[in-house]
Each structure stands twice: as C-alpha cells, then as structure tokens.
Amino acid sequence: MSRHDFYENIRNSTRLNHFANLVNLAAIDGDIKPIEEKLLKRFSRKFDVSEENYEKILENPASFPVHAINLKTQRLEFLFDLLRIVYVDNKMDEAEEFLIRKYAVGLGFSEEQALVVINKSKKLFENNFSFDFYQHFIESDED
Known part of the structure; x- marks a missing residue:
C-alpha cells in the first residue's frame, strides 16, 4: 500500500x-x-x-458511540476536522450548527464551551488556516 x-x-x-x-x-x-x-x-x-x-x-x-475525549487538543482536532468538512461549501446553516454543537458536547465540551468554540470557529472558517492557528485562536481569551 x-x-x-x-x-x-x-x-x-x-x-x-x-x-x-x-x-x-x-x-x-x-x-x-x-x-x-x-x-x-x-x-x-x-x-x-x-x-x-x-x-x-x-x-x-x-x-459507533461518541466517546468523550480527555485532552482538549484532541477534542479541538476532532472538531476542526469536522468543521473543515462542514465548511466544504463555505457555510454552516442553523441545523448544521445545532448538530455540530451536540457533537462538541459529545466530545466532552460543556454546553457553554461548545457555544464559545462554535462561535469562534464560525469567524475563522471563511479562510484557510492550519490546525495550530485554529487551536491558538480558540484557546485565546479574545471573543
């Protein structure tokens, strides 16, 4: 192979x-x-x-159960992968956002954390960027 x-x-x-x-x-x-x-x-x-x-x-x-992941970096990486797929058409509608939020909670984010991460992610996904940049942006204290 x-x-x-x-x-x-x-x-x-x-x-x-x-x-x-x-x-x-x-x-x-x-x-x-x-x-x-x-x-x-x-x-x-x-x-x-x-x-x-x-x-x-x-x-x-x-x-195919959703398993909570203890490492924040790993949770972000899973969410990042998923968001890249969602944004293949350069948009995320309300229904997609609802399901993504449920997915983030399933990965181990609290409801509040999931909302913050999703909102920050929406600001970013109009552009191309690396996972390292994404992780830094999400983990920063700026909204």
Whole structure:
C-alpha cells in the first residue's frame, strides 16, 4: 500500500466515524426525526459516505458511540476536522450548527464551551488556516 493510499484510508475512516457520530447524536433522543434525516443526508454527501455505509450507520448508529475525549487538543482536532468538512461549501446553516454543537458536547465540551468554540470557529472558517492557528485562536481569551 502506498503512502497516499494509507493516508487516504485514514481520511475516509475519519469521515465515516465523524458521520456515524453525528447519526448517533441525532438518534440519542430516540428515533431520528425527518428533519434530522434530511440534514444527515446532506452531511453524508459532504462526508462522501456511500449509500451502503449511510444505510448501515442509520440502521445501527449506537455501534459507533461518541466517546468523550480527555485532552482538549484532541477534542479541538476532532472538531476542526469536522468543521473543515462542514465548511466544504463555505457555510454552516442553523441545523448544521445545532448538530455540530451536540457533537462538541459529545466530545466532552460543556454546553457553554461548545457555544464559545462554535462561535469562534464560525469567524475563522471563511479562510484557510492550519490546525495550530485554529487551536491558538480558540484557546485565546479574545471573543
């Protein structure tokens, strides 16, 4: 396996896990509502999830549980990866933001921390930047 193939497999796996985590969060309060399913379908296209994987994940979202992460840097990195995918079309609508906030809480951010991080992230994601810059900006005390 070439280096490119190896990293492409990791990227695909990460996208699939992020998508599965979003499905799991949407299903956390019982059945997935039609509005949530419509949003998940949109995310599946952004994440480049095959129809087969989409159906498999929807059938059993609990098989991909969201695990809280103790390291703040790791939580930010997961959120950063997800936001890069969300912003592939240069925007995040209210429904996407709601689900992203749930995802951030699932990663271990408090509700308040999630709101601050999401608001700061929205200011940044109109431009291209590195994870190091993102982490520094998020962890700064400026709003």
